[in-house]
Amino acid sequence: MKIFFIILSTLFFAKGCSNQINIEEVEIQYVAETRGYYYSIKIEDKNFYVINARNDKPKEVHLSKNEWNILSKLFNEIDLTTFEKLIGETNERDFDKRPFGNLFITKNDKKIQTKGFDHTIPPREIKPFIDLILQYSKK
Numbered sequence: 614m615k616i617f618f619i620i621l622s623t624l625f626f627a628k629g630c631s632n633q634i635n636i637e638e639v640e641i642q643y644v645a646e647t648r649g650y651y652y653s654i655k656i657e658d659k660n661f662y663v664i665n666a667r668n669d670k671p672k673e674v675h676l677s678k679n680e681w682n683i684l685s686k687l688f689n690e691i692d693l694t695t696f697e698k699l700i701g702e703t704n705e706r707d708f709d710k711r712p713f714g715n716l717f718i719t720k721n722d723k724k725i726q727t728k729g730f731d732h733t734i735p736p737r738e739i740k741p742f743i744d745l746i747l748q749y750s751k752k
Contacts, residue, residue, distance in 0.1 A: 634693065636685045640719040643746055645712040645732035652712070652732070654750050656684075663750045674752050684749070687742040693718070693725070699738055701730025716743065 641656040653664040655671065659681065662671035676684070696718065703711075712732040716739060718725050730736055735743040 634689075634718075634720060636688045638720060640717075641688070641746075642717045642719075643714070643743065644717070645714045647712045650712050654746050656746070661746075661749060674749060676749060676752075680749065684742075684745060687745055691739055691742060695738070696727065697725050699727045699730075699736040701728075701734060701736055703731045703734050714743075 636656070637659060639657075641654075643654040645652040651664070651667040653662075655662045655664070661674045661676055663674055664671050701714070710731075711734070714730050714732040714735060716727045716735070727736065727739070733743075733747065
């Protein structure tokens with residue numbers, strides 16, 4: 614009986630401590646902007662949209678099942694417990710050399726975001742994910 618309780622407790626705590634969220638349960642938005650530049654990528658409900666200017670309409674980018682799987686895998690590698698503390702490694706945005714980049718994740722009306730970074734030079738913890746969505750946005 615003790616062994617059963619230990620196994621059950623381990624499974625319960627392992628499931629309860631997981632910070633992974635299914636990519637289909639969230640809205641993800643990447644924004645890069647300056648006074649004269651705006652670029653946005655929005656991912657929600659298995660849809661991938663790109664906006665190239667502030668007043669443009671979203672352009673849908675079609676992703677294959679394999680591309681979605683890779684995107685989902687990289688998303689699940691993001692540690693959401695430290696997500697809001699992520700800071701970019703460079704500060705070129707402070708001198709108008711690069712647009713200001715930011716990644717937002719929203720689930721059930723709760724929105725978390727990075728502290729900001731230079732567009733195309735994200736914190737290393739989210740770099741694979743950002744690089745992939747930027748690559749997909751050019752399709």
